[in-house]
Amino acid sequence: MHYPEPITKLMDSFSKLPGIGPKTASRLAFFVLDMKEDDVLDFAQALIKAKRDLGFCSVCGHITDTDPCYICEDKTRDRSLICVVETPQDVIAMEKMRDFGGLYHVLHGTISPMDGIGPEDINVPQLLKRLQNDEVKEVILATNPNVEGEATSMYISRLIKPSGISVTRIAHGLPMGGDLEYADEVTLSKAMEGRREL
Template sequence: MQYPTPISKLIDGFMKLPGVGPKTASRLAFYVLDMKEDDVLEFAKSLVNAKRELTYCSVCHHITDVDPCRICEDKERDQSVVCVVQDAKDVIAMEKMREYGGLYHVLHGAISPMDGVGPEDINIPDLIKRLQDDQIQEVIIATNPTIEGEATAMYISRLIKPTGIKVTRIAHGLPIGGDLEYADEVTLSKAMEGRREL
């Protein structure tokens, strides 16, 4: 049996979201039909407002509703340190930690030759321009511990080191509560590399 056109379009819309297949999309569409009309209108308004009112910071490329973003504008933050992350969600994760007080630079991706993504396709050129500011003394590379993330970290490190700016990489290894026996070789290797004195 074919769904009426409005619900078919709604299902198709939900299926455009990552990780949402036909069954989940159908479930969400029928859930929306059961919602109060005011709630549906508020939800739709939130979607439209997020798309229209959010932009990327002209300095760090983090998602924001003001430009430059509040982090870049905060003079209380350490202006000498920049943490390079792959995605805006990574900035949110770092900020939840409440231990880092420097600035950020969001790449919006990682180098991936297999997918046709090179350094010029992500915000590496903007990072290099930013580092011409004599105030920046350290770049912390916090890309994901994947092949693409590691390649991106190495590429950035090789670009920056000749400038004399300190380049560091966040440690990777075993999570709290993890068991050694279930860790893969790469994770164990990174855990050994990132060890520190107690």
């Protein structure tokens, strides 16, 4: 089916977003056509503002509109703890928990030899530079429990341990409310490894 060029272009733009296939792109494009012009302009301005005004913190790599970010600037945070995560979204998830009072370091990816991504392609050198500060006593590795996340954690751990800084890994296992019978072998294995005394 042939659409006028402006809507085809709009559908192509939506289909570049992750998880958006041709049908969803078409549905979104036609939804935009039905929106009030002011709402469309606000939407377009929000996209442009986010792209222009947001960057990454020069200290931790978190997404921010100020540099350093609000977390690195917060003097009440425990500067002896750095939690290493893969993405800015992980920082946001950790902050929602409201249990962690330390600092963060965002890697912006994981080591993945299959994809040609090595340690120099993610934010590891900046982490090592931060650790030269005598304040840091513990690094918590909070990468995802998949092959790339585990490989990245092991690599970073080997780099840091000789410095005498404590390196810990977040626990992995069964989620609250999960059933043993539906858990895969890796999840069950991690749950057994991470067991603790009651």
